[in-house]
Amino acid sequence: MTAVRWLVGPDPGAAAARPAVLGAVVGTLLALFMVSPPGRCSGGHLNPAVTLALWRLGCFPGREVVPYVVAQLTGSVFGVWCAGLAWGPVTGRPPVRHASVRADPAWGDAAVLAAEAGVLAGSTLMLAALLASPGGRRVLPYAVGLTTALVIGVLGPLSGGSANPARQFGPALLAGDTGRLWVYVLGPALGAVLGAWLAGRTGLRRPPR
Numbered sequence: 444m445t446a447v448r449w450l451v452g453p454d455p456g457a458a459a460a461r462p463a464v465l466g467a468v469v470g471t472l473l474a475l476f477m478v479s480p481p482g483r484c485s486g487g488h489l490n491p492a493v494t495l496a497l498w499r500l501g502c503f504p505g506r507e508v509v510p511y512v513v514a515q516l517t518g519s520v521f522g523v524w525c526a527g528l529a530w531g532p533v534t535g536r537p538p539v540r541h542a543s544v545r546a547d548p549a550w551g552d553a554a555v556l557a558a559e560a561g562v563l564a565g566s567t568l569m570l571a572a573l574l575a576s577p578g579g580r581r582v583l584p585y586a587v588g589l590t591t592a593l594v595i596g597v598l599g600p601l602s603g604g605s606a607n608p609a610r611q612f613g614p615a616l617l618a619g620d621t622g623r624l625w626v627y628v629l630g631p632a633l634g635a636v637l638g639a640w641l642a643g644r645t646g647l648r649r650p651p652r
Contacts, residue, residue, distance in 0.1 A: 466595030474588030492631030499639030519613030543614035544603035559630025567638025571647035
């Protein structure tokens with residue numbers, strides 16, 4: 444939210460560079476969080492779809508999925524609210540709009556849904572491959588950070604580049620921009636399930652716990 448506030452308004456600078464810069468910032472912060480003590484303790488997954496994927500891959504206990512998802516969605520709302528307190532009314536006005544993402548007008552619901560699902564399916568396969576080996580586990584935080592940066596940088600101007608239900612949940616609620624929220628929730632969830640199924644077909648998935 445803070446990064447969007449300074450990149451988008453009130454002095455946005457070069458429009459073409461915004462998604463790439465935002466992606467680099469978010470990807471770096473995510474990788475740093477994953478290697479930090481709190482990230483290692485919690486597992487470092489701030490994305491409900493990733494939590495779902497890890498469960499279906501057999502790497503996360505099923506009984507913890509709902510508490511994690513509730514915490515992720517609550518954190519999304521709380522974070523946006525805190526950013527609003529810190530930066531003032533500008534965060535709620537266009538073009539910032541509480542950092543709620545919107546797809547290009549040429550992208551319909553089906554296209555956005557497919558993009559969101561595709562990103563999570565690919566990310567889940569990547570997770571499965573990296574978690575299958577000790578070497579992969581060591582580079583996993585950096586691979587996730589790089590993937591996140593690329594998704595935001597490339598898909599940001601097209602589908603919105605969310606790929607995380609929690610990323611859109613809080614901003615959409617506070618901005619009153621919930622018309623397509625279902626797409627940004629359902630797409631990643633479907634992609635996580637599809638990716639885990641494909642991982643099972645390739646022998647990378649362990650039985651869900």
